[in-house]
Amino acid sequence: MIKSELVQRMAARNPHLYQRDVENIVDAILDEITAGLARGERVELRGFGAFSTKQRSARTGRNPRTGDQVPVVEKVVPFFKTGKEMRERLNKPPHV
């Protein structure tokens, strides 16, 4: 499922909304999560999962093709931990 399909499904469930509104709803949610993570905040959505960020220190990497050493700068990476309810749902029969 891609974003436009998510929007279509939402629109089908909410026939009173304009498609443009539904797009704005999805974007508002994703933008709010992104903005929070950019401020170093945690985003916790019970039953779904939690987004957080992790600090990665600078290191010396290697170009896997040539073997050359390259410096990798310090950075922050986003991280997602699946919520308990979601984890259990993924493993409910008949899937497993």
Added chain:
Amino acid sequence: MSEQKIGRHSARTITRADLSEAVYQRVGLSRTESSDLVQTVLDEICDAAARGETVKLSSFGSFVVRSKGQRIGRNPKTGVEVPILPRRVMVFKPSNVLKSRINGGAANGSDKD
């Protein structure tokens, strides 16, 4: 997870209420409806993942469902070996746009997601 372990996140935690507020501000529906719609979006993503579908949200990231095989685990406290059964897990692959924005960049960077 203990609060001490996540030093730089000490600021605050964003919850559904904040997402609902963002929708309310942007779209101008009632607060009740905004919060229902936030839940509907999360439900749609969960439903797709539970069906085993990858959910690709452009310029944000993808949720991918992976099947893991059986392996032997160990109770870290007692050292007793226990079988870990085959299972499905959901992983999040952040897009380049998201990674760049978290590192203080604008929404630049090539992005295929």
